[in-house]
Amino acid sequence: xxxxxxxxxxxxxxxxxxFVMLVPFYWVLKxxxxxxxxxxxxxxxxxxxxxxxxxxxxxxxxxxxxxxLNSVVVSVLTIxxxxxxxxxxxxxxxxxxxxxxxxxxxxxxxxxxxxxxxxIPAYLITGKLGLLDSYLGLALPMFSTIICIFVFKxxxxxxxxxxxxxxxxxxxxxxxxxWKVMMPLAKAAVATNVILSFIWSxxxxxWPLIATRSQDMQTLPLGLARFISYQEDTTGALYAFCIMVxxxxxxxxxxxxxxxxxxxxxxxTKG
Amino acid sequence: xxxxxxxxxxxxxxxxxNRFVLVPGGIGIIAIVWNAWVFTHNHGTVAGRVVDAKGAPxxxxxxxxWVFNFTTFVEQASTQTKADGSFEFASNPSHNxxxxxxxxxxxxxxxxxxxxxxxxxxxxxxxxxxxAAETGK
Numbered sequence: 001x002x003x004x005x006x007x008x009x010x011x012x013x014x015x016x017x018x019f020v021m022l023v024p025f026y027w028v029l030k031x032x033x034x035x036x037x038x039x040x041x042x043x044x045x046x047x048x049x050x051x052x053x054x055x056x057x058x059x060x061x062x063x064x065x066x067x068x069l070n071s072v073v074v075s076v077l078t079i080x081x082x083x084x085x086x087x088x089x090x091x092x093x094x095x096x097x098x099x100x101x102x103x104x105x106x107x108x109x110x111x112x113x114x115x116x117x118x119x120i121p122a123y124l125i126t127g128k129l130g131l132l133d134s135y136l137g138l139a140l141p142m143f144s145t146i147i148c149i150f151v152f153k154x155x156x157x158x159x160x161x162x163x164x165x166x167x168x169x170x171x172x173x174x175x176x177x178x179w180k181v182m183m184p185l186a187k188a189a190v191a192t193n194v195i196l197s198f199i200w201s202x203x204x205x206x207w208p209l210i211a212t213r214s215q216d217m218q219t220l221p222l223g224l225a226r227f228i229s230y231q232e233d234t235t236g237a238l239y240a241f242c243i244m245v246x247x248x249x250x251x252x253x254x255x256x257x258x259x260x261x262x263x264x265x266x267x268x269t270k271g
Numbered sequence: 272x273x274x275x276x277x278x279x280x281x282x283x284x285x286x287x288x289n290r291f292v293l294v295p296g297g298i299g300i301i302a303i304v305w306n307a308w309v310f311t312h313n314h315g316t317v318a319g320r321v322v323d324a325k326g327a328p329x330x331x332x333x334x335x336x337w338v339f340n341f342t343t344f345v346e347q348a349s350t351q352t353k354a355d356g357s358f359e360f361a362s363n364p365s366h367n368x369x370x371x372x373x374x375x376x377x378x379x380x381x382x383x384x385x386x387x388x389x390x391x392x393x394x395x396x397x398x399x400x401x402x403a404a405e406t407g408k
Contacts, residue, residue: 051385052387053366053367053385053387056366056367056385056386056387056388057366057367060366060389251294255290255291255294256291
């Protein structure tokens, strides 16, 4: 009891930090149901006459369902590719092979190159493959991310070597070792990959802007830009749109936050 | 639930009864129910009543349906009220409309009506109340 009482200053600071971090989200939510301009004075904490009609406006102002479907398809493709390819890459990095350190250094150094710097080659490659303005083309540059490869590597490194040796003695191929032995033990890494690849794919604006030509292939971030460009009074509807774009990501994070945190901290306390 | 208890359950229960299935499943069910509701209530019917300043029904008032068209409201349809002051539109295509009513010598009124989906059937709870003040007299 006394120990719990000693923790109240920490809890107070944490509550204050939570409050500071959640206020912008609350403000977006409040504006989406009230339409009150952020510059209105005096500012009100509780929304005045809340309603959901701004969400209805957004739904009908643009082809929201089509953009949503596009974003979902691209995100699912990205998630599947990330889990499969990153697991294979992560597993290979746990093995000993000639030039492993060079590969690791190459991966680490490539993390410093911003995506904007690789957009032209990415566009040319996607164009040569004939994938521009297609779901596969929209997802292709995000099929594998180095950070997620290292998440898998850290998770696989934590698996005892004896388990791998036992699997090899039982006659499992390397491919089956990944899927039958490693992956069930790396659920946290899988969840981390799913969440990170989903959020990056879902929020991606630059690549879909470049890779899409038809309106039917646009994703939600492009829809948001389009919505802002031709709506005049957008205060409430714009914030409602933001909530509609953010909600799936927040929901996925809340669903898998336990595994996500585990995945990020795997290997952090090793040794 | 501990890990041991979780593993003791049948595999199909573990696959089916977890938050990754239940939450999207719940959202899916809500979406299906909502779409069923929309499908059965989207005939575009807008009904209401027109009364004067004292609350008495107004017969023969002209009621207009205005539909939001990108930036402004444009007239979609018009009708006359019956003896009991009631009116009805049968083909509202929009979710953001205005209703105006006017009768010479009695007054006029105009109200915004927001709907939850396009062509939602609605019966106005409050009547349009004509007032001379709005005619500018």
